[in-house]
Amino acid sequence: TAHTIQIKDDSVKLHDGDYICFENVDLSSAAGKKLIANITAHSSLGDLVIRMNSKTGTIIAKYDLSQLSSQKTDASATIEKENYGVCTLYVCAENMEGKSVTISKLICK
Numbered sequence: 001t002a003h004t005i006q007i008k009d010d011s012v013k014l015h016d017g018d019y020i021c022f023e024n025v026d027l028s029s030a031a032g033k034k035l036i037a038n039i040t041a042h043s044s045l046g047d048l049v050i051r052m053n054s055k056t057g058t059i060i061a062k063y064d065l066s067q068l069s070s071q072k073t074d075a076s077a078t079i080e081k082e083n084y085g086v087c088t089l090y091v092c093a094e095n096m097e098g099k100s101v102t103i104s105k106l107i108c109k
Helices: none
Strands: 003-006 012-015 019-026 034-042 047-052 059-064 073-078 086-094 100-108
Touching (some): 012 019, 012 086, 034 047, 047 100, 086 100
Antiparallel strands (some): 003 100, 034 073, 047 059, 047 086
């Protein structure tokens, strides 16, 4: 089964240095090692980075926006599925050079 983290306001636009966090995410209940970010628009610059437990914490997934094939896509990253258990995930926009990315949900499957 997939574990979906839906963003409360349907989607959020992140500029360089912006982040959103999701508390009490139980990654141990997800079946696989793929973390999919539903990206609805991006600048083709920078990275969308998923970090654990702080905005400077361990990176568990990274999406290079310059490598995405379209402006609306489900970008997939393989995570090392250790026993993360319950944690806080930080979704961070990095190296954006003044640009932005819009994300609507994360799916771990």
